[in-house]
Amino acid sequence: MENTMTLTLKVWRQNGPAETGRFETYEVNEISPDMSFLEMFDVLNENLINDGEEPVEIASDCREGICGTCGCMINGQAHGPEKATATCQLHMRKFSDGDTIIVEPWQAASFPVIKDLVVDRSPLDRIIEAGGYITVPTGSAPDANLIPVPKDAADTAFDAAACIGCGACVAACPNSAAQLFTSAKVQHLNLLPQGQPERWSRTEDMVETMEEYFGSCTNHGECHEACPKEIPLDFIAYTNRDYIKSKRKNRKLLGQSS
Numbered sequence: 054m055e056n057t058m059t060l061t062l063k064v065w066r067q068n069g070p071a072e073t074g075r076f077e078t079y080e081v082n083e084i085s086p087d088m089s090f091l092e093m094f095d096v097l098n099e100n101l102i103n104d105g106e107e108p109v110e111i112a113s114d115c116r117e118g119i120c121g122t123c124g125c126m127i128n129g130q131a132h133g134p135e136k137a138t139a140t141c142q143l144h145m146r147k148f149s150d151g152d153t154i155i156v157e158p159w160q161a162a163s164f165p166v167i168k169d170l171v172v173d174r175s176p177l178d179r180i181i182e183a184g185g186y187i188t189v190p191t192g193s194a195p196d197a198n199l200i201p202v203p204k205d206a207a208d209t210a211f212d213a214a215a216c217i218g219c220g221a222c223v224a225a226c227p228n229s230a231a232q233l234f235t236s237a238k239v240q241h242l243n244l245l246p247q248g249q250p251e252r253w254s255r256t257e258d259m260v261e262t263m264e265e266y267f268g269s270c271t272n273h274g275e276c277h278e279a280c281p282k283e284i285p286l287d288f289i290a291y292t293n294r295d296y297i298k299s300k301r302k303n304r305k306l307l308g309q310s311s
């Protein structure tokens with residue numbers, strides 16, 4: 054018979070953004086090492102519902118590390134103890150029978166708690182709205198190779214585009230900075246030929262929107278350590294370079310139009 058685990062969970066419960074939160078302690082039994090962390094929460098929630106209690110709110114969607122919806126602090130680490138792994142892809146074999154696991158929501162002033170482990174990450178959407186797109190004429194689909202993309206640019210842009218927008222970088226940062234997320238979203242477009250026409254306005258707008266909501270980067274590097282997609286810190290350097298250039302280029306463009 055498969056070895057199963059009994060675990061003690063200390064889970065943050067909070068009824069709403071304005072309510073005071075608290076830790077509640079639960080025991081879960083017969084947890085298979087092959088279960089994902091979210092499947093373990095399914096067991097807890099089934100138990101709570103069967104006991105007439107309210108289940109724990111925890112966000113998830115794809116459960117395969119793509120959508121960026123899930124994410125919580127597990128024993129003080131964003132997404133838990135396994136490197137380059139989102140909460141939904143963390144397996145219970147990373148824990149041992151008898152362990153106590155502390156589960157909290159992302160901790161950042163810009164991510165207020167909606168309920169229990171679910172936080173409002175919409176400030177990340179404000180950054181995307183400020184410039185995380187390219188403007189193209191609509192009409193019939195152009196030939197795929199109409200604008201050649203150099204291989205190096207394609208590969209590096211793809212590394213940046215791997216960001217799933219989970220917010221772990223913000224939660225792990227002592228300053229609650231969003232530089233890693235923002236720079237990934239800026240660079241996956243800035244590196245491609247298709248992203249050039251709006252490069253300077255995009256950079257200035259996205260960086261300055263980020264600054265409205267989040268703290269400043271002081272090069273701790275915790276964001277990269279917590280990132281389930283291992284987004285490189287290099288993108289922050291590329292974005293700082295582009296931001297300095299954008300201040301000069303955008304002023305020049307403004308001068309041309311007046």
Ligand code: SF4
Nearest residue numbers: 216217219220222280
């Ligand atoms: S940079 Fe990494 S940690 Fe930050 S939002 Fe993107 S995937 Fe998540």
